[in-house]
Amino acid sequence: MVALPWGRSAGRDATPDRVTGDRSGRARVTILALMVFVMLAAIASLGTGAAGVSLSDVLMKWISGEELTLRERVVLFDIRLPRLLTGMLVGASLAVSGAVMQGLFRNPLADPGIVGVGAGAGLGAVLAIVLGAFLPPAILAVAGMHLVPLAAFFGGWATTLILYRVSTRAGRTSVATMLLAGIALGALSGALTGILVYIADDQQLRDLTFWGLGSLAGASWAKLSAAAPIMVLALLVAPMLARALNGLALGEGAAAHLGIAVQRMKNLAILTVAAATGAAVAVSGGIGFIGIVVPHLLRLVMGPDHRFLLPAAALLGAGLLLLADIISRLIIAPAELPIGIVTAVLGGPVFLWILLRRRGIVDM
Amino acid sequence: MLDARDISVTLGRKQVLHGAGLSAKPGAMTVIVGPNGSGKTTLLRAITGDLASRGTVTLDGQDMRALAPHALAERRAVLPQASVLAFPFTVHEVVRLGLTGRIALRPDAAHLPTRALERVGLAGYGARFFQELSGGEQARAQLARVLLQVWEPVQDGTPRWLFLDEPVAALDIGHQLQVMHLAQRFARAGGGVIAVMHDLNLTAMFSDRVVLMLDGRVLAQGAVQDVLTDQNLSRAYGCRLRVSSPPAQGATYILPQAAEIA
Numbered sequence: 103m104v105a106l107p108w109g110r111s112a113g114r115d116a117t118p119d120r121v122t123g124d125r126s127g128r129a130r131v132t133i134l135a136l137m138v139f140v141m142l143a144a145i146a147s148l149g150t151g152a153a154g155v156s157l158s159d160v161l162m163k164w165i166s167g168e169e170l171t172l173r174e175r176v177v178l179f180d181i182r183l184p185r186l187l188t189g190m191l192v193g194a195s196l197a198v199s200g201a202v203m204q205g206l207f208r209n210p211l212a213d214p215g216i217v218g219v220g221a222g223a224g225l226g227a228v229l230a231i232v233l234g235a236f237l238p239p240a241i242l243a244v245a246g247m248h249l250v251p252l253a254a255f256f257g258g259w260a261t262t263l264i265l266y267r268v269s270t271r272a273g274r275t276s277v278a279t280m281l282l283a284g285i286a287l288g289a290l291s292g293a294l295t296g297i298l299v300y301i302a303d304d305q306q307l308r309d310l311t312f313w314g315l316g317s318l319a320g321a322s323w324a325k326l327s328a329a330a331p332i333m334v335l336a337l338l339v340a341p342m343l344a345r346a347l348n349g350l351a352l353g354e355g356a357a358a359h360l361g362i363a364v365q366r367m368k369n370l371a372i373l374t375v376a377a378a379t380g381a382a383v384a385v386s387g388g389i390g391f392i393g394i395v396v397p398h399l400l401r402l403v404m405g406p407d408h409r410f411l412l413p414a415a416a417l418l419g420a421g422l423l424l425l426a427d428i429i430s431r432l433i434i435a436p437a438e439l440p441i442g443i444v445t446a447v448l449g450g451p452v453f454l455w456i457l458l459r460r461r462g463i464v465d466m
Numbered sequence: 467m468l469d470a471r472d473i474s475v476t477l478g479r480k481q482v483l484h485g486a487g488l489s490a491k492p493g494a495m496t497v498i499v500g501p502n503g504s505g506k507t508t509l510l511r512a513i514t515g516d517l518a519s520r521g522t523v524t525l526d527g528q529d530m531r532a533l534a535p536h537a538l539a540e541r542r543a544v545l546p547q548a549s550v551l552a553f554p555f556t557v558h559e560v561v562r563l564g565l566t567g568r569i570a571l572r573p574d575a576a577h578l579p580t581r582a583l584e585r586v587g588l589a590g591y592g593a594r595f596f597q598e599l600s601g602g603e604q605a606r607a608q609l610a611r612v613l614l615q616v617w618e619p620v621q622d623g624t625p626r627w628l629f630l631d632e633p634v635a636a637l638d639i640g641h642q643l644q645v646m647h648l649a650q651r652f653a654r655a656g657g658g659v660i661a662v663m664h665d666l667n668l669t670a671m672f673s674d675r676v677v678l679m680l681d682g683r684v685l686a687q688g689a690v691q692d693v694l695t696d697q698n699l700s701r702a703y704g705c706r707l708r709v710s711s712p713p714a715q716g717a718t719y720i721l722p723q724a725a726e727i728a
């Protein structure tokens with residue numbers, strides 16, 4: 103009898119994958135379950151809020167054909183719905199960019215938030231908020247409301263490129279170098295951001311504070327429509343990277359021999375990470391730990407095959423962020439906690455647990 | 467027909483290959499031998515396109531470096547000398563990565579990883595984590611992945627190629643023979659095999675053509691008895707070697723020739 107690995111509970115139930123090692127069936131079931139989870143979280147999110155509008159009341163009215171009050175319509179469609187969609191997109195983007203970055207760096211600790219890409223995107227966003235007004239009108243006209251997310255994208259992109267150049271030699275990433283370079287880049291971006299805050303005027307300062315909290319409270323249709331296209335694009339591109347990321351797990355040489363255009367795929371992966379992180383940071387500020395905790399939990403359940411990991415990460419990221427947002431609205435209601443605090447309080451310990459379980463990966 | 471001519475490679479500041487070349491035919495097993503550091507791996511990597519090199523590499527008259535990665539992947543598979551895996555894939559999942567290109571469209575594709583594992587003697591290992599296998603088991607699992615990529619030695623009349631860098635270095639004698647037979651069968655079925663080897667006995671047993679390297683150059687290539695001579699071997703390995711003579715009194719030696727594969 104062959105010793106069976108996962109869960110250390112060998113042979114309790116003999117589903118086919120425990121015999122052949124094929125976990126794709128389990129991955130499909132997981133993805134279906136996650137879809138249900140996201141739907142439930144979305145319903146809960148729509149029904150939660152300080153305004154005291156209950157979803158069941160609204161549903162009853164809708165069924166009986168009764169008109170909604172103005173207040174109900176505003177709360178549901180102008181406050182909670184954009185917030186729901188923003189939360190889902192941001193959660194999915196953060197989780198997927200974490201998974202893509204980990205595949206690219208071949209390391210489960212690479213996360214845009216941890217290695218400074220989030221900070222770089224933040225610097226880009228703040229630059230756009232503070233200095234945007236000085237840009238030539240032609241550029242402003244073209245970029246329009248997308249200016250802040252675009253600037254965040256470029257900030258994240260530049261950081262990822264530098265990070266990859268510094269920490270990767272001949273296709274192998276040194277974890278220590280990656281984490282230390284990430285700290286340096288994060289600190290640098292933070293310092294530059296700090297300088298910009300001094301230059302900012304009062305109105306800009308209000309924007310910045312709001313944004314810097316890492317919160318979904320400022321979600322609006324306007325902000326969402328500025329950042330959503332970038333996030334949706336990144337989320338659509340990500341699955342195309344799945345086969346390449348699987349191949350890269352064997353090393354760049356082996357990936358190339360499997361028929362993968364390695365350099366092109368790496369560039370695409372970096373762009374995807376920058377777009378997803380940049381746009382997410384632009385609408386919601388720094389929300390940590392989603393990018394590292396979500397892929398890690400999923401790898402435990404269904405394995406690292408990116409064909410399943412990437413869509414599952416999008417779903418779990420979306421659902422978890424909605425849950426965190428609900429908690430942030432309930433815990434000190436009627437006030438609300440910035441969601442970044444909630445994800446940090448929940449995600450920080452999980453991250454430490456990951457480190458404890460897999461201390462080996464840091465010592466590489 | 468695979469033809470590599472005048473291959474020169476510089477790594478860092480060192481010129482590692484000085485105009486090395488080899489030719490290999492499908493249907494035959496070509497083995498590269500030579501001392502450590504003589505450039506065997508480098509030559510193989512230059513031919514497979516891992517390394518930039520001067521010189522020409524043609525496959526049936528076609529410039530091999532001009533082929534797109536996916537087209538090349540249909541023609542040949544490569545087993546590297548060493549590999550590290552980044553994430554906790556199961557053995558089955560690692561082997562399945564070889565399921566690429568047209569083979570993935572076969573109706574029985576889902577069963578092929580299991581069959582590839584059976585071929586390398588790892589039946590029942592699919593559900594284990596790759597990283598928890600022994601060195602030799604990992605080597606054979608990687609071989610199963612590579613075999614899967616070129617599952618049919620000839621596809622639509624075109625021979626396919628296996629490039630193996632020290633496929634048996636980590637294996638026990640039984641599995642060495644098993645893997646060599648596997649490669650031989652691939653060649654007999656019409657595919658091409660180019661392998662880097664250290665074991666001269668296995669080389670003598672299984673190869674149709676031997677390429678002997680020294681200091682980044684090809685010292686001799688051709689049939690076994692023409693290349694593996696006392697003179698060539700003594701010169702290449704820097705020690706007096708005599709072909710087909712037993713070692714001095716009292717030493718233990720094991721003749722793989724005397725074995726039969728189970």
Ligand SMILES: Nc1ncnc2c1ncn2[C@@H]1O[C@H](COP(=O)(O)OP(=O)(O)OP(=O)(O)O)[C@@H](O)[C@H]1O
Nearest residue numbers: 477478479480482501502503504505506507508509
């Ligand atoms: N990245 C590198 N930079 C500089 N020199 C290198 C590099 N890689 C290999 N070399 C040198 O090139 C020479 C040939 O190396 P290669 O790996 O091809 O040898 P080999 O014949 O495969 O040896 P072995 O039997 O030990 O596998 C060696 O002298 C080695 O030191």
Ligand SMILES: [Mg+2]
Nearest residue numbers: 506507508547
């Ligand atoms: Mg070698």
